[in-house]
Amino acid sequence: MGTRFPSIPIVMKVTIRDVAKAAGVSPSTVSRALNGKGRMRPETRERILRIARELGFRPNPLAKGLATKMNYCIGVGIDARHLPIKRSFYGAVLEAIEEVLDREGYHLVFSVIRNAEAPRCVIEGRVDGVILMGTDVRGELVEKLREKLPLVLVDYHLPGAAAVVTDNFGGAKAAVEHLIGHGHRKIAFVVETLSDPNFKERFEGYRAALEAHGILFDEKLVFEGGRRAESSRFAMEKFFETREMPTAIFGANDHMAIGAIRALKEAGIRVPEDVAVAGFDDGDLAPHVTPPLTSVHVPRGEMGRRAAVLLLDLLRGKLCTVKTDILSITLTIRSSCGCGST
Amino acid sequence: MGTRFPSIPIVMKVTIRDVAKAAGVSPSTVSRALNGKGRMRPETRERILRIARELGFRPNPLAKGLATKMNYCIGVGIDARHLPIKRSFYGAVLEAIEEVLDREGYHLVFSVIRNAEAPRCVIEGRVDGVILMGTDVRGELVEKLREKLPLVLVDYHLPGAAAVVTDNFGGAKAAVEHLIGHGHRKIAFVVETLSDPNFKERFEGYRAALEAHGILFDEKLVFEGGRRAESSRFAMEKFFETREMPTAIFGANDHMAIGAIRALKEAGIRVPEDVAVAGFDDGDLAPHVTPPLTSVHVPRGEMGRRAAVLLLDLLRGKLCTVKTDILSITLTIRSSCGCGST
DNA sequence: GAATGCTAGGAAAACGGGTTCCCATCCTCA
DNA sequence: TGAGGATGGGAACCCGTTTTCCTAGCATTC
Structure with a gap:
């Protein structure tokens, strides 16, 4: 009006x-x-x-910043690739980061990293430190930022940079051992790509679990299918045609696991009665698929909190060494693995 | 090291x-x-x-801001209540806002609103304008902010404030008419609460669709069950016991619709053969439930873009009147309504 | 009673740009 | 050739704080 x-x-x-x-x-x-x-x-x-x-x-923060050379702002950069898939993941982390920063008098500048360049808030010098999420293969970018500002990586690990990661190895091992506990010995591993270090570690966990229970590793049970959910479908089809049908499937993330469930159901194979399935991430979808997905729980809020605290420690000079914070994980058991009622 | x-x-x-x-x-x-x-x-x-x-x-942004009294920062406030549920919703909006702001040389300061106070970035005067999401009943807060800064509300409407909303009425009407098109005449409406204006509008759309097709409105088919997913379950139970079993259910959001599907399936009722279901939001879960949910698609990215553009227009004085941007919606048809193969 | 040691608090210089006002030019025209 | 106008460029000050130095005033001590 x-x-x-x-x-x-x-x-x-x-x-x-x-x-x-x-x-x-x-x-x-x-x-x-x-x-x-x-x-x-x-x-x-x-x-x-x-x-x-x-x-x-109210002291003018700009004037204050000008005089003290501090912005009381932290940049959080999210990799633009597969943003939609990871949205609820980084959303949870983001909220936790914000909570810590707010409590400590800092502000969170959110930016999406769409190319290999540093976020503008860093270029302009508006932030005192940076937290990066999901910038997998962007080693050069990390390198560039690292020498300019205190930096913390979330869910990704790179030598020389502080990071908060999850125990991929331990989580995968636990999940696979759970499947083994259900009596499975022919367990497939479905993954986007093994060139991703996180997935690689999960793969190692898978192998370690097999080994620990005297199960021979069979590389025909490993399927590396790319990022799309359909890749799980291809994996299933491949299993069907080669008659190397496993009795259980471990997905390197929920996405793969859910794709596998869908493919199995479409082929008329019952989950978990005929084939059990477990995933990794325990994302928003996990409880909602049919059957509800057993998945390695990644403590997203905790990751965010730790990342924020770590960065503030770096900023304040409390920390002198680059530190990697490895969070332990738990297995969220639902029914896709064969546990429970259904 | x-x-x-x-x-x-x-x-x-x-x-x-x-x-x-x-x-x-x-x-x-x-x-x-x-x-x-x-x-x-x-x-x-x-x-x-x-x-x-x-x-x-690189001109020092602090010095520049000090001199020009501009920050080139926009605050985006998200209501802390039911954050997890809306996470992927606001995530998509957030990314779109960031994209526009970045292109225009602005920065996005992300903050979660945990109480009825203004975000700290506003109090400290660090931002030139604010976009608020999901602050439903916080009228006082909006009022307070409105007189300090240019302000845009997303997915919420309040007299006197600029807003970007969706056509709740039209979307609900279209969904219900789609169900009617499948031959349903006994269509239930499951909603968290009718005191929420968005839900109220969807309710009106539901009624309008019935009326337009000569179907008598039956208030026994309306269930207002609160925020939790289980409320849909209660709704179903109520329908079972009162023998007022509908042949179709329209959920005021995906959450309600998915809860209904689950309750139906647990009761051995087939979806969509026995009871058809449709939802509203077309969120991340919709394609992944069984059967995939037919839902009113809310253009989340577009909402974010429009909100950002609207705010920048206000800031630059291009806009003199408070404007409400109503986005039209579309119906995403999957199989829960009875369409398609399954 | 003067020299010494302290301390509370003031003046002014940063910090890094923007902006205003004013003064040199230079060009044009008479 | 001189007056007038147009235009480019410089000095100074402003934005709001912090911080370094410095002074004035007091108490203590020989």
Whole structure:
């Protein structure tokens, strides 16, 4: 209804000088009182603080940043590739990061990394540190950023950079051992690609579980099918035609596992009665597919919190060494593996 | 191993004065050349621009903001309640907003609204405008922010504030009419709560569709069950016991629809053969449930883009009136409604 | 009573740009 | 050739804080 926004904020800001004038002191004294730096008579400090409060004084963050060379902003970069698939994953991490940063007085600048360039917030120097998610093969980018700013990688590991990752090996091993516990010995491994280090580790976990139970590794049971959900379908078809049909399938992520379930069901094969299935990630879909998917639970919120804390520690110089935080995982058991009622 | 991050960025920044010195002009001239303000000899401008580029000059955004009173930052606030449920929804919107802002030289400050207070980025005056998502009942907060900053609401409508919403009424009407087209006349409506304006509008769409086809509205077919997925289950049970079993169910969102499907299946009722189901949102889960859910598609990316453009228009004073952008929707037809093969 | 040691608090210089005003040019026209 | 206007460029100041140095005032001590 005709309401108009002026292009310049209307709010007449009260500056440190106003406070100084009102308190009959100099701006520097007000600054000291506010930041508790130099020593001063307690009563003076009290009075200044009170007046600042009464006047509703808010230090201008830009001026503050200009003087201190700190922005109190952290950039969080998400790789644009397969964004939709990972959306709920990074969403959960993002919220957790925001929670920590907010509590510590920092702001979160969100940016999607669409090419191999550094996010603009980094280029412009608006952020004090960066958290990167899902920038798998972008080693050069990480390298470039690393020498400019404190940096933490989430769910990805690269030598020389701080990172928060999950125990891919242990998680995969646990899941496969669970399947073995159900009596399966012919367990397939379906994966997007083994060139991804996370998937590689899960693969190692799969192999380790087999080995630990005296099951011979059979490479015909490994299917590397690319990113699309249909690849699981191809995998299944391949299994059908080569008559190498496994009795259980371990998907390197939920996506693969769910694709496998769908393909199996379409072929009239019952899950879990004929073939058991387990996945990795325990994402939003896992409880909702039929049958509900047993999956390795990745603590997404915890990853975000740790990443934020790690970065702040780096920023504040509390941490001197590059550290990799490996989160332990748990197996969320539903019915696709053969447990439970259905 | 042992790499240490100094708490102060190492990068020795090149300032406007450095450029001025290198070009043999004064800082003000460099500023003009860069911002294209005052008139000057083209060759001088060229030379200055070239030198600035060679030196890798980046204007300090803090200094710039301090001088111009602009931050080139936009706050995006997400309501903390039912965050996990809406995660993939707002995630898609967020990415679209970021895309527009980035292209226009703005930054996105992400914050979760956990109480009725304004986000800290607003309080500190770090952002030039705000986009709010999912702050349903927080009228006071919206009111408070509205008088401070340009503001756009996403997926929520409030008098006096600019907003981007979907055509809830039309979408619901289309979905219900689709069910009617399958021959259903006893169609239930399952909703979290009718006090939510979006759901209320979808309810109106449902009623309008019935009315348009001469079907008498029966309030016993409306179930208002609260936010949890189980509420759909309760709804089903209620239908069972009162023998008011519908032949089709329209869920006011996917969550409700999926809950209904699950409850039906558990009761041994086939979907869509015995009871057809349709939902609203067309979220990430919709294609993955069994049977795949027919649902009203909400163009999440488009909502984000429009919200960002709308806000920038407000900021730049291009827009003088508060405007509500109503996006039209489409129905994504899968098999839960009775269409298709299964 | 003067020299010494402290401390509270002030003045001013950054920080890195933008902007305003004013002064040199240079060109044009008389 | 001189006046007038147009235009490019420079100095100074502003934005709001922090921070470094410095001074004034007080108490202590010989």
